[in-house]
Amino acid sequence: MIKYPENLDLRRLVHFSADNGTIWLGENRMLLLHAAALSSLRKELINSVGREHTRRIFTRMGYASGTRDAELAKKIRGGQNPIDAFVVGPQLHMLEGSVQVTPLKVEMDIPTGKFNGDFRWDNSWEAEAHVKEFGPQQDPVCWMLLGYASGYTSAFMGRFVLFQEVECTACGSAHCMITGKPVEEWPDAAEHTRYFEDDAIVSRLLELTTQVDMLRSSLEQQRQIESMIGSSPAFQRAYDLVTKAAATSVTVLLTGETGVGKERFARALHQTSSRANGPFVAVNCAALPHDLVESELFGVEKGAYTGAHATRIGKFERAEGGTLFLDEIGELPLAAQAKILRVLQEGEIEHLGGDKTRKVNVRIVAATNVELQVAVKNGKFRADLFYRLNVYPIVIPPLRERTLDIPPMVSAMMEKFSALHNKRTAGITDKAMKALSAYQWPGNVRELENMIERGIILAPQDGWIELDHLFPSLNVTDDMDSSISDSGGLEEKRPPEQARLCDAFLATGLSLDEVETMLLTEAVERSSGNLAGAARMLGLTRPQLTYRLKRNQDANLPKE
CATH class of the missing domain: 3.30.1380.20 (Trafficking protein particle complex subunit 3)
Known part of the structure; x- marks a missing residue:
């Protein structure tokens, strides 16, 4: 018969958190x-x-x-x-x-x-x-x-x-x-x-119901393209607007924070529209040097400037019959904005250095992460172009408002990066998934994608992606307040700052009465003698504070 080793290392893995309704075994959520x-x-x-x-x-x-x-x-x-x-x-x-x-x-x-x-x-x-x-x-x-x-x-x-x-x-x-x-x-x-x-x-058990569910699922899949994952209300509101716009030729303005996936929404709009067989051309306006913006967008004639050795078409002509996605449109100079307005109104362009107009059949989808109305007030964006773009605005929700979409997005990203890095994983732990859902995501979907890729790389082969693989440089607390004692009962799990405070007090060699006197005196001094304020600071009522002060004073009086 085999003798078991001590199981203290296992008991320490079990944590109960009554306040948030969770029980954990390591990084796996458990149920009692x-x-x-x-x-x-x-x-x-x-x-x-x-x-x-x-x-x-x-x-x-x-x-x-x-x-x-x-x-x-x-x-x-x-x-x-x-x-x-x-x-x-x-x-x-x-x-x-x-x-x-x-x-x-x-x-x-x-x-x-x-x-x-x-x-x-x-x-x-x-x-x-x-x-x-x-x-x-x-x-x-x-x-x-x-x-x-x-x-x-x-x-x-x-x-x-x-x-x-x-x-x-x-x-x-x-x-x-x-x-x-x-x-x-x-x-x-x-x-x-x-x-x-x-x-x-x-x-x-439920063959008929399942068939109905499968039919609904297939219809939903026809509506959504592969790169668009989401079922949260915030996502669905934005996606429904994309679906309705796809059936028209309206110019669309996508707004939202950096990293929310505006280009993915633009591609979804293109792929579900009648222009799906045409090209989709994406331009990052913020990355274009100001002196080359017009030639990049509208094309350039030979000899228009030093170095223009040949006539070259621009992004508008490359997107003929399809969709031109102008990302970060708020970064365009005013001169380029005026020409884009003309394209929207007249459907024609001119090459830089040329005098011949050319008709273009292009749908424009613009995107920005800045408030264009503020830019208009500050004179950095043309008001007439803003009103022309703002005919059909779609606000892309930040990831923190669509936490229901995180699990399916994580699954898709894990599959993608596992194939990319030739790395098999068992999955993601419950605690890691809980942390992903609770995180505020300042970098939105782009940050999630980078984090999952890092987790795939750091996780062991065939192992689990754990919390420290996703947040290696962050101090992520586990919010657990109790564990199993040696006797098998619940014991409080004291926060580390409490332990450090106790160590500091014990190291002074002061008695309990001396520590209490020190705290009472310090609270009264910090509140400038206001006993009510000192009592609030210590979590006491004023009569309780008065009693303790008097008791300490009496204890320090010389005995006759």
Whole structure:
């Protein structure tokens, strides 16, 4: 029988935060559920979809939980001997309240993939719940626990290790007993591996509803192009305006903070319009030197200026029949603004240095992250051009107003950068995703994209993207206020500043009365003798402060 190492390192990973309603195991969010609730779910599923499908659901739930805990085991005890690292799984299974695990035999060699293990289970919640609802059984019923053991060991060993329950208390045995070994070593593996496979359970239950949902989804996908991800109300308002504008030839003005994705919205407008087969030409007006703006936009005739050795067409002619996206249009000089106004009104341009007008068939989509109305008042932007552009304004919401869109955006970005950097990851931890949703995103979508790329690069191969991979230089607090004590109860997790303050007080050698006197005196002095103000500063009422001051004064009077 294998002796467990101390589990203090695991208990320290469990944190309870009653104020914000979260429980954490490392960076994975946990739930403290009534066993009776899971028992009711089990009963409802068995009665609804049958024993086989219910077993598959619970087995896959356990498998997913086990794989998560295996990643944690490698991180916490990766440098220890393999057995001490491996038994993190059984120890966590007990810490999570699922079952008491006694390792009877563990033979393992990770490089060769060898594994053979026997474990005894006591106090299985699944066996107790099943017998309570359905009475004694002929076959083992610890499906979720078995899925956990298989998922944990498979992830830990890097190969599929299948566990089977050879004894179960639901069948009258004194203990539950499980045995695990590589799947190919089980002659009856096929009878058990089917419970680990994906199954279209929902389609079996609600086939008609699913078909309707799929139809709606396909219609929605026709409306949205690949690069546009979002279902939040703020995103949908902006996207609906784009969809309506796409059916017309109206000039569109996109406004919003830097990094919100104005060019993506412009491309979406182009690709869903009748001009989709034409070119989409994007111009960053802020990057154009002022003395070259007109030649870049409208073209130049040979000999128009020194160095103009040939006639060259500009961006407007390159976008013929399509869309010209003028990003940061507020940075254009006034002379160029006047010519753009003429294009909007007359649909024609002139090359720099030429006197011949040319008709152009171009749709203009402009974008800016500055207040053009303010620029108009300051004389930096033409009022007539502003009113011509502002016919159809679309405000692109900042990322902090569309937090519902962050998870699907993160998934798409992870897929993109995993392929780009040839890096596989297991996913992103719950705590990291919570931090992404709570972050204010001053750089918006562009900042999120850069952060996910950094996370892909820093995360270990096949590992999880964790909080410090995304915010390596920021002091991100975890807002957790309690953990598990050595006795298994809740204990307060004191903020580090409190610990530093206590260290400073204790280092002075002052008594508690002397510390109190010092604080009272300091508060009175800082409030210029105003006792009410001093009391507020100390979190006391004025009578309480007066009493404490008098008590300290009396204590310091010389005794007769």
